[in-house]
Amino acid sequence: MLDLCGQTGPDVVVEAAGALPAFPEGLDLTGAHGRYSVLGLWGAIGTVPVAPRELTTKNLRVTGATFPKPKHYYRAMNLAARLGPELGLADLVTHRFPIGGAPEALAAVKAGETIKAVIDPSL
Incomplete structure (x- = not known):
């Protein structure tokens, strides 16, 4: 990941898996001063352990979002089409x-x- 994003890690991480274990993993992946947007956990019930210190030391901004607009799907699909071959998205x-x-x-x-x-x- 660092070879793609540099030593500080990704500026933006989007959780779209919808699985509770993805939440702390996304926090770990988000780089210093980064943004973490939680999309997939709107229906997940349960809790996972999170170290609040990580939010502070990395100065993270965590947001949740549901019900995106059609333009957001359009932009996401274009981004995936553009970066998919380079990132190996089809292999997922x-x-x-x-x-x-x-x-x-x-x-x-x-x-x-x-x-x-x-x-x-x-x-």
Whole structure:
């Protein structure tokens, strides 16, 4: 990560996994004076241990967000398309399912068998 972002780490980290263990991991990844935006945990119930000292010593800004506007999805997709090949985003898709395989996809995600499952209508 430091080879991409420099010694201070990323300026912006976005949690979009929706898994509670992702929250402290995102805090660890966010660089000094960085921003951490929590998007995926809107429905997650539970708690995870966090060291408040890390917020202070790294001078982090943590924000939550739900219900983004269509323009935000548009910008995110363009960013992913532009940086995807360089960052290997396609390698994150570990499983593809046909539309009729949605129950199996959800079961695989729940069981932790996937990094990213995709419902692919062409299958």
